[in-house]
Amino acid sequence: MFSRLLASIVLFSSALLFAGGAMAGNLAQDSWHQIDSANFHIITNGDPAAVRTLAQDLERYRAVALDLLGAKDDGTKLTVYAAADRDSYAGLVGDDLAELTNGLFDTTAEGSYALVNLDGRTGERQLEAREFLFHEYTHFLSYNGTTTHYPYWYSEGFAEFMSTMTFGPDNTYQIGAIPGERAMTLLYTSPMPLQQLLEATAYNTPDEDKGRVYASGWMLAHWLIMNSGKAEQFKGFVKDYNNGADPVKALSKNLGMSFSQIETSYNSRFQNGKFDLARGKVPASFKPARPKVKALSEQQTVVELARFLVKSGYNLEGVEAMVRYAEKKGIYTPELNAVRADAATRIGDFERAQQLLAQVSPPDRSSFWYQKAEAWLWLNREITKFGDERNKVMLKKARDTFVNLVNNQSEQAMHWYGLAMSMEMLGYPKKQYTEMLEQAYLRAPREQHIAQWMAQELYNQKDADYFARVAQPLMLEMTSEAEYNQMKMMLAELKPKGQESAKGGAKGSAKSSAKGTAKDSDRLSAP
Incomplete structure (x- = not known):
């Protein structure tokens, strides 16, 4: 059986295995801007005017891609971290990933994000920055809110195909280069x-x-x-x-x-x-975007970047570098304490997390950022205990805090997940806590630990069809051979009445070139 009780600890601490260097401290010295449009929230230390233009292109790309893919517009806004150069990118992801990648996309229980290096790995402009962004956003459109999986070659190959979209006069686009x-x-x-x-x-x-x-x-x-x-x-x-x-x-x-x-x-x-190559028209319904640009203060920059480092786990060591910079510059904020407490909780240092949260003044403790860090500390501390050793008072406090967070930030799968776990450990009826778990799953169906617990509950209930819909795409994410084989045996045992496609269908497949006319071509040639 899956170790559901350790899911929270595993979910948070596994990211530490990939922690890189502490280059992140240098990032706070740069000028950072926030660029917002209808469907994108971009954080960048690049040229704000150039990135604003990229945001306009992203909005136009989104309109065409939704039309080509037949994808549903659910209004979800994507956060994009756009690093100006290779050093900035390495500060966010660590040296190893910076050598291997120019962009990343991830879906988490806290939402999806894309990360791009605007200048390429070597500091030379190997590719247009918007190709990186179009590639990563294609992943978002393909995977957001669905359990459908594509083979590795198609997931990346299709994103590359879409990334070369360019725009011409009279609201036209071209694709296929x-x-x-x-x-x-x-x-x-x-x-x-x-x-x-x-x-x-x-x-x-x-x-x-x-x-x-x-x-x-x-x-x-x-x-x-x-x-x-x-x-x-x-x-x-x-x-x-x-x-x-x-x-x-x-x-x-x-x-x-x-x-x-x-x-x-x-x-x-x-x-x-x-x-x-194929050409087509941008949908007539598209209205050109006018992204808003806002300069981030040093305090806002440090918190924003530190929160990303904790959420992603790519370069978690960089958080303390951020802290040292904030202390040196006199820009340390109570919210940074909560970010550090979150990081400490993720590695199981509960005493340190408690000390950090205790330093936050009472007026700030009504903030959601504080409540989230505190609730997860309470919950994770009790997960490591068993039976009567658990502190029911603390679990009830965690439950009540998660209820408040769910009521105010219902889109966050993490809040529902925490509520489900606290309810289960408090002995609530299975029907009640699994309803909360399902809400977490529906918001983050690709978060493996949520999906594993959901699959286990459906297996226990002998709900063969629903179990198959959750378990089959989950198996494509599993890296543990033992867990994979166990899930395979569970599927064989329940024998669902019929195989159903994963929710969302073949969302990433273009509708062929019918939307445009393939009049021209591009040719491979030696550089």
Whole structure:
């Protein structure tokens, strides 16, 4: 059985395994701005005028992408951290990730965010900054609020395909161009063998081969969308893939082609080097955005960046560097105490977290940032105990605080998750705490620890169909072989009446090139 009681500790502390250097302290010395439009909240130390233009492009891209994908507009606003250069990016994610990536996207129980390096890994402008942003936002559109999974090659290849969208006069757009960095990868290393590509995952692919997955995945996705005539059939593949089918056999079955035929088409794309372009019109309903720019004070900057470091866990050591900077400059705030307490709770240093929160003055303790940190401290401290050892008074306080947070910030899955756990440990009827758990799951279906607990409860209830809808996409996220095999046995035991596709369908598949006319083409050539 899954260790649900340790889920909170694991959820928070696992990020520490990836903590990098403490370069983050230097970030607070930069000038940071907040740029807000209808659907984006951008925090940047880049040129605010240039990033404001990027925000306008993002809004226009969003309108076209929603139309092309047939995706639902749920009004969710995405937070984007746009680092001006490689050093700034490394301060947020640590040196190792800064060497491997130019952008990241993550869905968490606290919401989704994208992170981009506006200047590329080397400090040279390898790619347009908006290509990074379009790529990461495509992930958001594909995965936000849904449990649908795509194979690694398609997830990244499709995001690359969409990232090259450009805009022209008369409200037109063009899509299908060759991403510059991916072209270099294909020319210098050759495409990845098709079977290896189809079976690739983020976990079984060495870091040095991930660029080939992006480039080769783009080439295969481009063929599927623009030339194969199989876009609708590909949706059947996504359904089968989410139901655990072998990716090689499932693609062949759904496309109605033998593996060798698909392989021939795939290889010929590289040999031919010619890739069609499509043009279309930005939806007439789109209204140009007018993003608002606001300079952040040093106090706001330190809290904002420290909160990101704790939430992401990429470079958690950087929090104390931020603290030292704030103390030196005389800009330390009570909210920074809550951020530090949150970080201490995540590594199980409950005494330190308590000391930090005790330093917050009573007038500030009604703030949601304080209540959240305190409730999770209370809850995590009791999770490490068993039975009568637990302090029921503290659990009731945690429960009441989570109720208040849920009532005021109902979109936050974390609040519902905390409420469900506190209710379970207080002995509430299963029906009552699982209702709270379901609310957390519906808001963050891709948060693995929430989904695991949800799956376990559905298994216990013998709700075969609902269990399958939760368990099947969850299995695609699991890195533990033991947990994967256990979930597989549970699925086999319940035997759902029918396999259902994951909620959301093949949301990431474009509607083919019908929205535009493929009149031109782009060609691979040596740089």
